[in-house]
Amino acid sequence: MLKAYKYRLYPTKEQKEFFEKQFNACRFIYNWGLQTKIFCYEKTRQSLSHYELELKMVHELKHEHLWLKEVMSIPLIRTLINLDIAYDNFFRELKKDPHFSGFPRFKSKKNARQSFQFHQGYTVDFDAGYLKLPKIGNVECRYHRTFGGTPKTITISRNAGKYFVSITVHDGLETPAKQPYDADSTIGIDVGLTHFATLSNGEKIDNPKHLLKNIERVKVLNRRLSRKKKGSNNRKKAVQQLARLHEKIANQRRDFLHKVSHRLISENQAVAIEDLNIRDMQQNHHLAQAISDVSWFEFGKQLEYKAEWNGKTVLRIDKFEPSSKTCSNCGYKKENMPLSVREWSCPECGTVHDRDLNAALNIKNMALCTAAQVG
Ligand SMILES: [Zn+2]
Numbered sequence: 001m002l003k004a005y006k007y008r009l010y011p012t013k014e015q016k017e018f019f020e021k022q023f024n025a026c027r028f029i030y031n032w033g034l035q036t037k038i039f040c041y042e043k044t045r046q047s048l049s050h051y052e053l054e055l056k057m058v059h060e061l062k063h064e065h066l067w068l069k070e071v072m073s074i075p076l077i078r079t080l081i082n083l084d085i086a087y088d089n090f091f092r093e094l095k096k097d098p099h100f101s102g103f104p105r106f107k108s109k110k111n112a113r114q115s116f117q118f119h120q121g122y123t124v125d126f127d128a129g130y131l132k133l134p135k136i137g138n139v140e141c142r143y144h145r146t147f148g149g150t151p152k153t154i155t156i157s158r159n160a161g162k163y164f165v166s167i168t169v170h171d172g173l174e175t176p177a178k179q180p181y182d183a184d185s186t187i188g189i190d191v192g193l194t195h196f197a198t199l200s201n202g203e204k205i206d207n208p209k210h211l212l213k214n215i216e217r218v219k220v221l222n223r224r225l226s227r228k229k230k231g232s233n234n235r236k237k238a239v240q241q242l243a244r245l246h247e248k249i250a251n252q253r254r255d256f257l258h259k260v261s262h263r264l265i266s267e268n269q270a271v272a273i274e275d276l277n278i279r280d281m282q283q284n285h286h287l288a289q290a291i292s293d294v295s296w297f298e299f300g301k302q303l304e305y306k307a308e309w310n311g312k313t314v315l316r317i318d319k320f321e322p323s324s325k326t327c328s329n330c331g332y333k334k335e336n337m338p339l340s341v342r343e344w345s346c347p348e349c350g351t352v353h354d355r356d357l358n359a360a361l362n363i364k365n366m367a368l369c370t371a372a373q374v375g
């Protein structure tokens with residue numbers, strides 16, 4: 001089974017410069033690859049694979065741009081593979097939903113997070129506290145925990161001025177067999193804005209208060225930033241402050257999601273959720289909503305891999321299923337259901353529904369029903 005371990009890196013000034021060069025090169029190759037793919041498709045209606053791009057890169061690009069020879073090559077190839085994956089994901093989503101808008105985007109130097117990936121030629125030294133990288137040498141690394149097994153892909157990233165390495169490790173263990181589940185051991189989960197999640201057993205899980213407080217604080221800092229003069233030192237300070245706060249929010253969010261997903265997977269044999277994709281996320285500029293979207297997406301991924309580690313099952317229903325509009329008691333479907341309606345009674349059977357609990361029950365029932373048809 002694959003597991004990921006993330007550690008903070010403390011590169012020297014020279015090492016930072018090398019990292020920056022590598023980030024730039026990978027971003028350059030990604031954007032070049034994307035541009036080339038689009039151009040080729042428009043001209044020939046054929047899609048270029050990453051092998052073809054790699055050949056082009058080696059034969060054409062490296063002669064034109066000599067600086068590309070100064071960085072590691074494997075991350076550049078890895079970048080093209082990742083571009084391929086992003087491309088394939090887009091077309092797979094598009095097949096499911098013709099309005100899907102998540103076409104791979106060009107990467108900007110201004111993005112707070114920059115990264116590159118590779119999979120060989122590095123050494124993890126827990127005792128000395130170093131990560132040895134090709135062309136760079138020993139980078140100081142704070143290993144707050146060790147791991148056993150075979151390290152695979154590593155990702156070096158910079159976020160808000162800090163450097164990290166994330167190592168994917170194969171622990172040598174087989175994935176456990178799936179345990180059987182039934183209606184009693186399956187829980188339906190409805191994610192929402194008023195509560196982080198409502199469970200089909202009636203439990204409501206709130207967003208952590210400190211997280212909400214920090215989201216409010218971002219708004220304050222944003223307003224303050226907008227009043228600072230461009231290019232001034234005060235503005236730089238405000239930008240840094242904001243970046244640190246965003247990082248703090250991301251950490252709090254991740255901790256919270258790990259706790260919830262861990263608990264739900266331990267307590268149940270199967271969890272049922274709506275298929276959330278990243279489509280709506282990219283159209284949202286409202287901060288609290290945007291953070292919720294990222295959280296739900298990440299939450300689904302965490303449930304997925306934790307289920308796999310523990311022999312549990314994640315059941316998904318199509319996000320277009322009318323889970324909030326259907327009566328979970330008798331199956332009656334309401335025409336429409338504005339978001340403001342938190343409670344309603346079914347005209348057919350008279351059951352009074354809490355909107356979110358009803359949705360969670362439907363997600364559970366629909367998912368079990370689909371699984372029974374497939375199985
Ligand atoms: Zn009803």
